[in-house]
Amino acid sequence: MISRQLLREEPETVRTALEQKGVEDVDLDRVIELDEEWRELKGRGDTLRHERNEVSSKIGRLKQEGDEEAAQEAIERSQELKAELAEIEERADELEAELHEAMLRIPQIPQDDVPVGADEDENVERRREGFDDLRDLPEPVTPHYDLGEELDVLDFDRGAKVAGGGFYFAKGEGAMLEHALIQFMLEVHREQGYVDVFPPIPVNSASMEGTGQFPKFTEDAYPVGDTDPAAYDDDDLWLLPTAEVPVTNMYRDEILLDDDLPLKHQAYTPNFRREAGEHGTETRGIVRVHQFNKVEMVNFVRPERSDERFHELLDEAEEVLRRLGLPYRILEMCTGDLGFTQAKKYDIEVWAPGDDMPDGPDAGGRWLEVSSVSNFEDFQARRAGLRYRPERHESAEYLHTLNGSGLAVPRVVVAILEYYQNEDGTVDVPEPLQPYMGGREVIEGGEKVGESAVGAGEKE
Incomplete structure (x- = not known):
């Protein structure tokens, strides 16, 4: 606050x-x-x-x-x-x-250099990367939701059957691709000095309040059991919407030492959000789903270091896409699209060529947000009681927190299935992921099972 x-x-x-x-x-x-x-x-x-x-x-x-x-x-x-x-x-x-x-309901103050704008239409594109040497693509590029079902690496009907709309099964090489991306991202960030954390998946209301999800965004959260949204006590539990919540609250109401900073943690978790696609193609595929995997980077820093660390964090998140060879752009959020808790935020949007959307690049396709890199300054620290002591004899002060996804896995899967697909319907595996997929260089798909996989004229 x-x-x-x-x-x-x-x-x-x-x-x-x-x-x-x-x-x-x-x-x-x-x-x-x-x-x-x-x-x-x-x-x-x-x-x-x-x-x-x-x-x-x-x-x-x-x-x-x-x-x-x-x-x-x-x-x-x-x-x-x-x-x-x-x-x-x-x-x-x-x-x-x-x-x-x-x-608790007053938002963070935007930094002075944040572009002033009403909504996402006034966000500012800062740069594009990876468009100078695009690979040859099929014409047309098959959208991931069609290709995923053709290869039997994504199963939407069975996901809806067991959990409802907004859930899916990743199967065979699709599941292997998700696991490979998670392991690859974690390894990249270890090289960048991050310490792994594997946090609890349910979190209490105090934690959700500490990072700014509550009380404003209670309706987006999944309660565990019959939880009263108005009862903010330590006994109620919620499925985490992002690893930012438990990792930031690890040190809630604690005092860190100056020598501890900067403190860099990364965490892989499944994430749960009620928000899902509302119209059009957003309801198809895995762009907007209720459960998704993500690797999150959380930083705790001295106030005078947060602006510099913000740009370093952006570069650390970009490194994943650079190594995967996926084209992307950097978008700075204007004040109207900045978010409740952020003082400054950049989005990293990967290019997915399968759906030609009105706001897509000249090369066709569309942009998919895979990371939001945010500087909260001391906003979360005041809510969660996160402080540090500059010197052992000095008074404790509020530290600054930052985070960024490194990255949201399903949307990277979308980009890989669409950008690396071949004319014959197979998909090349980006070289950095091949060691995590048993040496596979190409996703060829699997054989569907059950009567539904057999043509009507072939059924016995």
Whole structure:
């Protein structure tokens, strides 16, 4: 969350951020009033405590002096102060809870150089990579959802049968490709200095709140069991939407040392989100699904290092696509598409040539986001109590957090199936993945099973 000091000293900066990010459910004037009333009560409480301490110390002295009447008056005044103070503290606690809840709904302030725009149409393309030497492609390129079923490496009907829409089976070489990508990505990031973490898959509400998923995006999460979204306690559990949640919260309410930073963790997890395709081809295939694999990179850094680390993190995520030889572009998010928690964000979008979309590149096809590289500054740290001590004798300060996907696996699978497909319907395996696929150089597909795989005229 933002600091209360920023709210008090620069309310118009906060108001501008609300407008730029399109947040309409926050009454900022009311939040400011809550803070002012809370501070006034805290001040009155401090004054009453000071008076009560003076009265308490005077009671003993008056009794020693034998002035029982004055001592009794002091006792009565002390009791009045105690009752008044209890009333003030109760009201202050109520205001604190209301203020905390309101602060959780105020978004991060965009950095000054973030492009101002209303929505994704005003994002800024920064550069493209890998388009100078494109491989020869079939005409037309078969979309991954058709090719995946033809090769029997993707099975959408059976995925829907066992779990509903938005789920799929990866089979045979399709499953091998997903596993290979995960292992390859993890190895690349180990070379970059990342320490592996394999976190719990369910997370509690405190963790979801710590990284900014709650309370604003509760409806996108999958509860484990009959969980009340309004009950933010340590007993409820949710399937994680991204490894960012458990890995960032590993150090919640802890103080790290300066020598620990920068701290770089990576984690492979399955991820679960209710958001799925709403129309058109987005409902087909594995571009938007409820469960997907992803390797996530999470960084904890000193504040003065976060901007530099942001660009290093972007390069670390790009390295996966460079080695796979997949064309991609870098897109900077404008304020209206920046996201609730981010101060700055770049998306990495891989080129998938199978579906010719209106917003695709000149070469046809479309862009698929495979990574969002984000700088949260101290926004998550304030929510999760993530601090570090610059020197052992100094006060603890909030650190900065960053993360980026390295990468989202299903969309990379889409790009490989479409970009590396051949005229005969097979798919070349990118060279870096071949060792992870038992030396396979080509995905040739498998034989379908069951009566549904037999033509109607061939059935017995």
